[in-house]
Amino acid sequence: MSATPSPAGRSRLAASLETLNPEQRRAVEQTDGPVLILAGAGSGKTRVLTHKIAFLTERRGVPGRDILAMTFTKKAAEEMRTRIRELTGGEDGIWIGTFHSVFARILRTEAPLVGYHRDFVIYDKEDQERLVKQLIEKLGHSAKQVPPRMVASLISRSKNGLVSPQEFRSSNPGPMNAVTAEVFEEYQAALVANQAFDYDDLITVPIRLFREHPSVLEKYRRRFRYILVDEYQDTNRAQYRLVVDLSLGHRNLCVVGDDDQSIYGWRGADIRNILDFEQDFPETAVFRLEQNYRSTGNILKAAGSVVDKNLRRKAKTLWSAREAGEKVDVIEVEDEREEARRVVECIRDEVFRNKRNFRDFAVLYRTNAQSRAVEDGLRRAGISYVIVGGVRFYERKEIKDVLAYLKVITNPRDDLSLRRIVNFPIRGIGDTTLQKISAWAAERNLGLFESLGRVEEIPDIPGRAGKNMRAFHELIRKYAALKDEISAGELVHAVVDEIGLIAMFKDDTTPEGRGRIENLREFLNAAHEYTQTAEDATLSGFLEQIALITDIDRADLNSSAVTLMTVHCAKGLEFPVVAVVGLEDGLFPLIRDADGADDLEEERRLFYVALTRAKEKVILLHGRNRYVFNSRSGRIPSRFLDELDGSAVNVVREEPKRQVKRWSRFQDGDGNGYGYGTGESGFGRPRSPWDSDDFDDSPRPGAGRSGGRRPAHSPFQHGTRVGHEEYGRGTVLSVEGEGPRQTCLVRFDDGVEKKFLLRFARLERIQ
DNA sequence: CGGATTTAACTTTTT
């Protein structure tokens, strides 16, 4: 932990400092006092941060342990750590982590001061909503009239804005808010009783800790002589308070951000934090990084012309020394299906002509629901892809069930998790029995777990249920005793074995069943890996790491696959080629109801983020119609497209296809296009796009396996063997109807009969 | 009590 610079590190840093531009260099060398770095997209913000930290340790002799650097994702934290090591040749002891992980760590240490035990657990959004729902019902309201989701989000918003239940009650009139205030209070009490923190607590409880224990605040103030914050524009009021609290000792606070990339307002991020920084710290040194090293001139011009329409922003102009490059393509298509086809076309073309790899491409969308159409298109073209986001791994049911066991083992006071598993696997402990136990527990002010250990004393419990409860209680106790004896990996393994989870899904041969087993295996691997890599591998440490992981952290962007994700997810990343789909009014910008102008500005920033991910090429697509929510509707192009600087844009408009033509395209696409079968969840089958002689979705005559337009009859007939992703293999019994309404009756080998609309069915011919 | 079937809600973005 010494700050002795290695000679190799010193020269490496010296050489690297030479490559910074003058403004970057000044920002790095301004180490003391408050510093605000306004760093435009692609302006080398991470370079400045890492060089600054290396500069502090190597040139100023600051010990690593005096430095605290905070990011929003684990991935960003890890990247920063790696790059600092490269510069310094191994300086360590620096606190680099996400906001949530840094303060979770501090809370672990100081837990007793805020009424918690060290083995607290962390509740995610689902846990949070379940608990809120329980409380709504406990207080005699119906979850139908008082939606738990809404209450939970009001509570969360209040906490992020540092509003107490009492303050909430007095400033929000109305019966609904009265219930919310009531639940809010109970919710906080329940968290303490369960020895759990929600995400918001990880920020707000330390604020309280510091206020109530000035000596503790003093300790951390003294310790963190230098504090650096990445993605500062995403901080909410509570985080801001915390950062300021910690900095007021040495006042060496350096924040890096870009107001144009503030896209988390809905989560409480407060753009005032960046716009007003200089008022909060009048002696602030401000640096503007305006040279973009990422994108070509046209991309930057397009992006700048859009964000320029925003009124609430710090004026700045990004410029690039790179060539103008290609113009940004704006492509109008019929619908999401053709949209996907055009994306595929672009990818094949770029791979072929410019020798690009699949990993060079990202397809970005506003909402996760849009991924399906793109996936279908890529799968049919045999292009492998990776989806980032969507249903998150650690939120899957099978994983959360195991997690609930682990949470109860580390912290038996976690009633919420206990409820989840007390009858999973089925132990004959149903609602009625559980009701009796909770009533009994509530009377005596006991936790559920403790009550389970005293079933004999509870009246009216059926003998069988009582026996099972005792066994369950024993099981948890056994592992609770073991948790410090064996590794987290071994423990997780033993628990999964004992409750027979894998065996439970074994007979389930559907893709979901196989996926579940695969997920469980991956989870076990994660536990073992944690055991091997973590310095101090405890079960609660493992649980904490999981609770704070983000989806982008798990993504492997190095595999040879196209990346699909939301624009939010893409922040901080870059790709040579970016396709943005669904640029239609109401979808991007997404409008739920007529909201204020601030929301539109955030949508515009989001579009700016999307554009600035690209290094060399951008295509923007919008459809004339699309399935949105429950119906297909006509769409008009996004207003953002009109805002693009015309000189940087190339508009491609395809004439609407004649009905008959479109229909023949469907025939081709579905007759043999589907059925590449994924096999792997989330991944398309890796194939070259051009080696496929049966991929062709276009209406060109002379293309496709059948040597031209498919005749108007179905490729299926009585007796044809077919496969289906979900139902497995089967035999066609009959084909009925004509044209787009043609249907096909299939009997699957397990006896199930299903009728499909051929136009949509994912049936493939098999031998 | 448990399993199967039906029904409702969901779709903004996530630490």
Next chain:
DNA sequence: GTTAAATCCG
């Protein structure tokens, strides 16, 4: 079009 929750029946 999917998935979780509610309801019904054995």
